Amino acid sequence: MNYNAHVKPGSPDSCEAWQLMVQLFFAQRANLPPLAAELELSPAQCHVLHLIEPGRPIPMGQLAETLACHASNVTGLVDRLESRGLVRRRPSPADRRVKVLVLTQTGSRLRTLLLDRMTTPPDTLGRLSVSEQRALVRILTRLLE
Amino acid sequence: MNYNAHVKPGSPDSCEAWQLMVQLFFAQRANLPPLAAELELSPAQCHVLHLIEPGRPIPMGQLAETLACHASNVTGLVDRLESRGLVRRRPSPADRRVKVLVLTQTGSRLRTLLLDRMTTPPDTLGRLSVSEQRALVRILTRLLE
DNA sequence: CTCAATAGTTGACATCATCAAGTATCAGGC
DNA sequence: GCCTGATACTTGATGATGTCAACTATTGAG
Numbered sequence A, B: 001m002n003y004n005a006h007v008k009p010g011s012p013d014s015c016e017a018w019q020l021m022v023q024l025f026f027a028q029r030a031n032l033p034p035l036a037a038e039l040e041l042s043p044a045q046c047h048v049l050h051l052i053e054p055g056r057p058i059p060m061g062q063l064a065e066t067l068a069c070h071a072s073n074v075t076g077l078v079d080r081l082e083s084r085g086l087v088r089r090r091p092s093p094a095d096r097r098v099k100v101l102v103l104t105q106t107g108s109r110l111r112t113l114l115l116d117r118m119t120t121p122p123d124t125l126g127r128l129s130v131s132e133q134r135a136l137v138r139i140l141t142r143l144l145e
Numbered sequence C: 001c002t003c004a005a006t007a008g009t010t011g012a013c014a015t016c017a018t019c020a021a022g023t024a025t026c027a028g029g030c
Numbered sequence D: 001g002c003c004t005g006a007t008a009c010t011t012g013a014t015g016a017t018g019t020c021a022a023c024t025a026t027t028g029a030g
Helices: A012-038 A043-051 A060-067 A071-083 A105-118 A130-143 B012-038 B043-051 B060-067 B071-083 B105-118 B130-143
Strands: A087-091 A099-103 B087-091 B099-103
Touching (some): A012 A043, A012 B012, A012 B043, A043 A071, A043 A105, A060 A099, A099 A105, A130 B130, B012 B105, B060 B071, B071 B087
Antiparallel strands (some): B087 B099
Protein backbone atom coordinates (compact mmCIF):
# COMPACT_ATOMS: atom_id res chain seq x y z
CA MET A 1 0.00 0.00 0.00
CA ASN A 2 1.33 3.38 -0.98
CA TYR A 3 0.58 5.76 1.86
CA ASN A 4 1.60 8.71 -0.26
CA ALA A 5 -1.02 8.05 -2.88
CA HIS A 6 -2.96 11.10 -1.75
CA VAL A 7 -0.01 13.48 -1.93
CA LYS A 8 -0.27 15.40 -5.18
CA PRO A 9 2.42 17.18 -7.08
CA GLY A 10 1.90 20.84 -7.92
CA SER A 11 0.93 23.82 -5.83
CA PRO A 12 -2.40 23.89 -3.96
CA ASP A 13 -3.63 26.50 -6.42
CA SER A 14 -2.80 24.45 -9.46
CA CYS A 15 -4.52 21.42 -7.91
CA GLU A 16 -7.63 23.42 -7.22
CA ALA A 17 -7.58 24.82 -10.74
CA TRP A 18 -7.27 21.38 -12.25
CA GLN A 19 -10.07 19.99 -10.14
CA LEU A 20 -12.30 22.65 -11.63
CA MET A 21 -11.01 21.73 -15.08
CA VAL A 22 -12.03 18.14 -14.50
CA GLN A 23 -15.49 19.32 -13.47
CA LEU A 24 -15.73 21.31 -16.66
CA PHE A 25 -14.39 18.41 -18.65
CA PHE A 26 -17.07 16.00 -17.46
CA ALA A 27 -19.76 18.62 -18.03
CA GLN A 28 -18.52 19.11 -21.58
CA ARG A 29 -18.31 15.37 -22.06
CA ALA A 30 -22.02 15.09 -21.35
CA ASN A 31 -22.62 17.96 -23.75
CA LEU A 32 -21.11 16.25 -26.75
CA PRO A 33 -23.61 13.43 -27.48
CA PRO A 34 -26.65 15.68 -28.02
CA LEU A 35 -24.59 18.16 -30.02
CA ALA A 36 -23.16 15.37 -32.14
CA ALA A 37 -26.60 13.86 -32.68
CA GLU A 38 -27.81 17.09 -34.27
CA LEU A 39 -25.23 16.54 -37.00
CA GLU A 40 -25.91 12.78 -37.08
CA LEU A 41 -22.46 12.10 -35.74
CA SER A 42 -21.20 10.12 -32.77
CA PRO A 43 -18.90 11.68 -30.17
CA ALA A 44 -16.00 9.62 -31.50
CA GLN A 45 -16.67 10.78 -35.05
CA CYS A 46 -16.66 14.38 -33.82
CA HIS A 47 -13.29 13.80 -32.27
CA VAL A 48 -11.94 12.39 -35.54
CA LEU A 49 -13.43 15.21 -37.61
CA HIS A 50 -11.89 17.72 -35.23
CA LEU A 51 -8.46 16.19 -35.77
CA ILE A 52 -8.53 16.15 -39.57
CA GLU A 53 -7.85 19.71 -40.63
CA PRO A 54 -8.79 20.65 -44.18
CA GLY A 55 -5.79 20.60 -46.49
CA ARG A 56 -3.68 18.84 -43.88
CA PRO A 57 -3.75 15.09 -44.56
CA ILE A 58 -3.07 12.93 -41.52
CA PRO A 59 -1.88 9.31 -41.46
CA MET A 60 -4.27 6.86 -39.85
CA GLY A 61 -1.61 5.78 -37.38
CA GLN A 62 -1.12 9.32 -36.16
CA LEU A 63 -4.85 9.58 -35.67
CA ALA A 64 -4.81 6.43 -33.54
CA GLU A 65 -2.00 7.85 -31.45
CA THR A 66 -3.73 11.18 -30.90
CA LEU A 67 -7.00 9.45 -30.04
CA ALA A 68 -5.02 7.12 -27.76
CA CYS A 69 -6.85 4.12 -29.21
CA HIS A 70 -6.01 0.95 -31.08
CA ALA A 71 -5.25 1.20 -34.80
CA SER A 72 -8.04 -1.23 -35.65
CA ASN A 73 -10.51 1.10 -34.03
CA VAL A 74 -9.49 3.84 -36.42
CA THR A 75 -10.13 1.48 -39.32
CA GLY A 76 -13.77 1.15 -38.27
CA LEU A 77 -14.24 4.84 -37.53
CA VAL A 78 -12.80 5.81 -40.90
CA ASP A 79 -14.82 3.10 -42.68
CA ARG A 80 -18.03 4.72 -41.47
CA LEU A 81 -16.91 8.28 -42.16
CA GLU A 82 -15.74 7.27 -45.62
CA SER A 83 -18.99 5.47 -46.41
CA ARG A 84 -20.76 8.70 -45.57
CA GLY A 85 -18.52 10.60 -47.94
CA LEU A 86 -16.95 12.80 -45.28
CA VAL A 87 -13.40 11.49 -45.53
CA ARG A 88 -11.21 9.75 -48.09
CA ARG A 89 -8.25 7.40 -47.66
CA ARG A 90 -5.33 8.27 -49.91
CA PRO A 91 -2.03 6.45 -50.32
CA SER A 92 0.94 8.20 -48.82
CA PRO A 93 3.58 9.04 -51.44
CA ALA A 94 6.35 8.59 -48.88
CA ASP A 95 5.39 5.16 -47.53
CA ARG A 96 3.13 2.72 -49.31
CA ARG A 97 2.04 1.12 -46.03
CA VAL A 98 0.55 4.40 -44.86
CA LYS A 99 -2.86 5.78 -45.75
CA VAL A 100 -3.52 9.42 -45.11
CA LEU A 101 -6.94 10.90 -44.49
CA VAL A 102 -8.33 13.94 -46.22
CA LEU A 103 -11.66 15.65 -45.75
CA THR A 104 -14.07 15.79 -48.66
CA GLN A 105 -15.95 19.01 -49.39
CA THR A 106 -18.89 17.64 -47.45
CA GLY A 107 -16.66 16.59 -44.60
CA SER A 108 -15.03 19.97 -44.47
CA ARG A 109 -18.39 21.73 -44.35
CA LEU A 110 -19.63 19.43 -41.60
CA ARG A 111 -16.43 19.98 -39.65
CA THR A 112 -16.91 23.74 -39.83
CA LEU A 113 -20.48 23.36 -38.64
CA LEU A 114 -19.38 21.12 -35.79
CA LEU A 115 -16.61 23.42 -34.59
CA ASP A 116 -18.94 26.37 -34.94
CA ARG A 117 -21.44 24.79 -32.58
CA MET A 118 -18.88 23.42 -30.17
CA THR A 119 -17.01 26.68 -29.84
CA THR A 120 -20.06 28.78 -29.18
CA PRO A 121 -19.28 30.00 -25.68
CA PRO A 122 -21.77 29.24 -22.87
CA ASP A 123 -23.61 32.10 -21.21
CA THR A 124 -21.44 31.88 -18.12
CA LEU A 125 -18.40 32.86 -20.19
CA GLY A 126 -20.09 36.01 -21.42
CA ARG A 127 -20.67 37.12 -17.86
CA LEU A 128 -16.94 37.49 -17.32
CA SER A 129 -15.36 40.90 -17.84
CA VAL A 130 -13.37 41.44 -21.01
CA SER A 131 -10.13 41.55 -19.05
CA GLU A 132 -11.00 38.23 -17.44
CA GLN A 133 -11.77 36.76 -20.84
CA ARG A 134 -8.41 37.93 -22.12
CA ALA A 135 -6.67 36.53 -19.05
CA LEU A 136 -8.38 33.22 -19.73
CA VAL A 137 -7.21 33.22 -23.33
CA ARG A 138 -3.65 33.91 -22.24
CA ILE A 139 -3.72 31.19 -19.60
CA LEU A 140 -5.33 28.54 -21.80
CA THR A 141 -2.86 29.27 -24.58
CA ARG A 142 -0.01 28.47 -22.22
CA LEU A 143 -1.79 25.37 -20.94
CA LEU A 144 -1.95 24.00 -24.47
CA GLU A 145 1.74 24.53 -25.22
CA MET B 1 -30.90 28.30 -45.44
CA ASN B 2 -29.75 30.41 -42.55
CA TYR B 3 -27.14 32.81 -43.84
CA ASN B 4 -26.28 33.90 -40.33
CA ALA B 5 -25.22 30.43 -39.26
CA HIS B 6 -21.60 31.51 -39.01
CA VAL B 7 -22.29 34.56 -36.84
CA LYS B 8 -21.50 33.64 -33.27
CA PRO B 9 -22.93 35.16 -30.15
CA GLY B 10 -20.50 36.46 -27.53
CA SER B 11 -17.54 38.79 -27.69
CA PRO B 12 -14.51 37.93 -29.85
CA ASP B 13 -12.54 37.28 -26.68
CA SER B 14 -15.06 34.85 -25.26
CA CYS B 15 -15.16 33.01 -28.60
CA GLU B 16 -11.42 32.73 -28.66
CA ALA B 17 -11.39 31.52 -25.07
CA TRP B 18 -13.97 28.88 -25.78
CA GLN B 19 -12.13 27.66 -28.87
CA LEU B 20 -9.16 27.01 -26.63
CA MET B 21 -11.44 25.26 -24.16
CA VAL B 22 -12.63 22.93 -26.90
CA GLN B 23 -9.01 22.18 -27.78
CA LEU B 24 -8.35 21.34 -24.16
CA PHE B 25 -11.53 19.31 -23.98
CA PHE B 26 -10.58 17.06 -26.88
CA ALA B 27 -7.07 16.64 -25.50
CA GLN B 28 -8.51 15.60 -22.15
CA ARG B 29 -10.98 13.32 -23.88
CA ALA B 30 -8.07 11.40 -25.39
CA ASN B 31 -6.46 11.29 -21.97
CA LEU B 32 -9.30 9.45 -20.29
CA PRO B 33 -9.15 5.97 -21.91
CA PRO B 34 -5.56 5.15 -20.83
CA LEU B 35 -6.16 6.60 -17.38
CA ALA B 36 -9.37 4.63 -17.03
CA ALA B 37 -7.68 1.45 -18.23
CA GLU B 38 -5.19 1.65 -15.37
CA LEU B 39 -8.10 1.27 -12.98
CA GLU B 40 -9.79 -1.31 -15.24
CA LEU B 41 -12.62 1.10 -15.93
CA SER B 42 -14.12 2.42 -19.14
CA PRO B 43 -14.45 6.16 -19.78
CA ALA B 44 -18.21 5.92 -19.30
CA GLN B 45 -17.75 4.12 -15.98
CA CYS B 46 -15.38 6.89 -14.87
CA HIS B 47 -18.03 9.43 -15.67
CA VAL B 48 -20.60 7.53 -13.62
CA LEU B 49 -18.21 7.06 -10.70
CA HIS B 50 -17.46 10.76 -10.80
CA LEU B 51 -21.15 11.58 -10.51
CA ILE B 52 -21.92 9.32 -7.55
CA GLU B 53 -20.58 11.13 -4.52
CA PRO B 54 -20.02 9.06 -1.38
CA GLY B 55 -22.89 9.45 1.09
CA ARG B 56 -25.01 11.19 -1.53
CA PRO B 57 -27.31 8.63 -3.18
CA ILE B 58 -28.46 9.55 -6.66
CA PRO B 59 -31.51 8.22 -8.54
CA MET B 60 -30.75 6.36 -11.75
CA GLY B 61 -32.94 8.73 -13.71
CA GLN B 62 -30.99 11.73 -12.54
CA LEU B 63 -27.80 9.98 -13.59
CA ALA B 64 -29.24 9.45 -17.07
CA GLU B 65 -30.16 13.10 -17.28
CA THR B 66 -26.72 14.32 -16.18
CA LEU B 67 -25.01 11.92 -18.57
CA ALA B 68 -27.43 13.06 -21.28
CA CYS B 69 -28.10 9.46 -22.25
CA HIS B 70 -30.99 7.03 -22.43
CA ALA B 71 -32.22 5.48 -19.18
CA SER B 72 -31.67 1.97 -20.49
CA ASN B 73 -28.02 2.78 -20.99
CA VAL B 74 -27.72 3.58 -17.29
CA THR B 75 -29.22 0.17 -16.50
CA GLY B 76 -26.37 -1.55 -18.32
CA LEU B 77 -23.66 0.71 -16.91
CA VAL B 78 -24.91 0.16 -13.36
CA ASP B 79 -25.30 -3.59 -13.97
CA ARG B 80 -21.59 -3.84 -14.70
CA LEU B 81 -20.51 -1.55 -11.87
CA GLU B 82 -22.73 -3.45 -9.45
CA SER B 83 -21.43 -6.84 -10.58
CA ARG B 84 -17.95 -5.55 -9.78
CA GLY B 85 -19.10 -4.51 -6.31
CA LEU B 86 -18.48 -0.80 -6.82
CA VAL B 87 -22.08 0.37 -6.59
CA ARG B 88 -25.36 -0.83 -5.09
CA ARG B 89 -28.95 -0.18 -6.12
CA ARG B 90 -31.18 0.70 -3.20
CA PRO B 91 -34.93 1.36 -3.22
CA SER B 92 -35.91 4.96 -2.76
CA PRO B 93 -38.03 5.46 0.36
CA ALA B 94 -39.94 8.29 -1.30
CA ASP B 95 -40.90 6.54 -4.56
CA ARG B 96 -40.88 2.81 -5.08
CA ARG B 97 -40.31 3.18 -8.81
CA VAL B 98 -36.99 4.87 -8.16
CA LYS B 99 -33.71 3.15 -7.41
CA VAL B 100 -30.94 5.20 -5.94
CA LEU B 101 -27.26 4.41 -6.34
CA VAL B 102 -24.75 4.33 -3.52
CA LEU B 103 -21.04 3.62 -3.64
CA THR B 104 -19.70 0.61 -1.79
CA GLN B 105 -16.49 0.94 0.22
CA THR B 106 -14.59 -0.44 -2.75
CA GLY B 107 -16.37 1.91 -5.11
CA SER B 108 -15.62 4.87 -2.90
CA ARG B 109 -11.93 3.98 -2.72
CA LEU B 110 -11.74 3.53 -6.47
CA ARG B 111 -13.50 6.84 -7.02
CA THR B 112 -10.96 8.60 -4.80
CA LEU B 113 -8.15 6.98 -6.74
CA LEU B 114 -9.72 8.02 -10.02
CA LEU B 115 -10.28 11.64 -9.05
CA ASP B 116 -6.81 11.75 -7.59
CA ARG B 117 -5.28 10.77 -10.89
CA MET B 118 -7.56 12.89 -13.00
CA THR B 119 -7.05 16.03 -10.98
CA THR B 120 -3.28 15.80 -10.95
CA PRO B 121 -2.42 18.97 -12.85
CA PRO B 122 -0.33 18.71 -16.03
CA ASP B 123 3.14 20.21 -16.09
CA THR B 124 1.98 23.13 -18.18
CA LEU B 125 -0.26 24.27 -15.34
CA GLY B 126 2.65 24.36 -12.90
CA ARG B 127 4.51 26.70 -15.21
CA LEU B 128 1.93 29.42 -14.62
CA SER B 129 2.60 31.96 -11.91
CA VAL B 130 0.68 31.62 -8.67
CA SER B 131 -1.35 34.71 -9.44
CA GLU B 132 -2.29 33.25 -12.82
CA GLN B 133 -3.29 30.00 -11.16
CA ARG B 134 -5.51 31.92 -8.74
CA ALA B 135 -7.01 33.90 -11.59
CA LEU B 136 -7.77 30.62 -13.35
CA VAL B 137 -9.46 29.24 -10.24
CA ARG B 138 -11.59 32.35 -9.93
CA ILE B 139 -12.57 32.30 -13.59
CA LEU B 140 -13.34 28.57 -13.73
CA THR B 141 -15.45 28.84 -10.59
CA ARG B 142 -17.61 31.42 -12.30
CA LEU B 143 -17.78 29.35 -15.48
CA LEU B 144 -19.22 26.44 -13.52
CA GLU B 145 -21.95 28.48 -11.84
C1' DC C 1 18.28 -11.07 -49.67
C1' DT C 2 16.55 -12.09 -45.18
C1' DC C 3 14.29 -10.74 -41.27
C1' DA C 4 12.37 -7.92 -37.73
C1' DA C 5 9.51 -3.95 -37.34
C1' DT C 6 5.68 -1.05 -38.87
C1' DA C 7 0.85 0.37 -41.06
C1' DG C 8 -3.29 -1.05 -41.77
C1' DT C 9 -7.13 -4.66 -42.07
C1' DT C 10 -9.95 -8.52 -40.51
C1' DG C 11 -12.74 -11.30 -37.32
C1' DA C 12 -14.07 -12.32 -32.51
C1' DC C 13 -15.70 -10.38 -28.57
C1' DA C 14 -17.08 -6.97 -24.65
C1' DT C 15 -18.93 -2.41 -23.87
C1' DC C 16 -21.60 1.67 -25.01
C1' DA C 17 -25.68 3.66 -26.69
C1' DT C 18 -30.36 3.90 -28.80
C1' DC C 19 -35.06 2.42 -29.45
C1' DA C 20 -39.48 -0.08 -28.66
C1' DA C 21 -41.99 -2.73 -25.58
C1' DG C 22 -42.91 -4.32 -21.03
C1' DT C 23 -43.66 -4.06 -15.69
C1' DA C 24 -44.37 -1.54 -11.62
C1' DT C 25 -45.55 2.57 -9.37
C1' DC C 26 -47.45 7.11 -8.85
C1' DA C 27 -50.76 10.95 -9.01
C1' DG C 28 -54.98 13.08 -10.59
C1' DG C 29 -59.94 12.80 -11.65
C1' DC C 30 -64.17 10.41 -11.15
C1' DG D 1 -62.35 3.16 -3.83
C1' DC D 2 -61.10 2.77 -9.32
C1' DC D 3 -59.50 4.35 -14.08
C1' DT D 4 -56.09 6.62 -16.70
C1' DG D 5 -52.04 8.77 -18.13
C1' DA D 6 -47.42 9.67 -16.82
C1' DT D 7 -42.99 8.22 -14.79
C1' DA D 8 -38.87 4.93 -13.43
C1' DC D 9 -36.63 1.26 -14.61
C1' DT D 10 -35.73 -3.20 -17.25
C1' DT D 11 -35.50 -6.20 -21.29
C1' DG D 12 -34.25 -7.54 -25.96
C1' DA D 13 -32.75 -6.12 -30.53
C1' DT D 14 -29.47 -3.57 -33.07
C1' DG D 15 -25.58 -0.62 -34.41
C1' DA D 16 -21.27 1.91 -32.86
C1' DT D 17 -17.13 1.92 -30.16
C1' DG D 18 -13.20 -0.25 -28.43
C1' DT D 19 -9.68 -4.17 -27.59
C1' DC D 20 -7.02 -8.09 -28.99
C1' DA D 21 -4.76 -11.65 -32.01
C1' DA D 22 -3.73 -12.92 -36.51
C1' DC D 23 -3.02 -11.54 -41.12
C1' DT D 24 -0.98 -8.91 -45.51
C1' DA D 25 1.95 -5.59 -47.40
C1' DT D 26 5.74 -2.70 -47.03
C1' DT D 27 9.85 -0.81 -45.06
C1' DG D 28 14.52 -0.64 -43.51
C1' DA D 29 18.66 -2.59 -41.37
C1' DG D 30 22.14 -5.85 -41.74
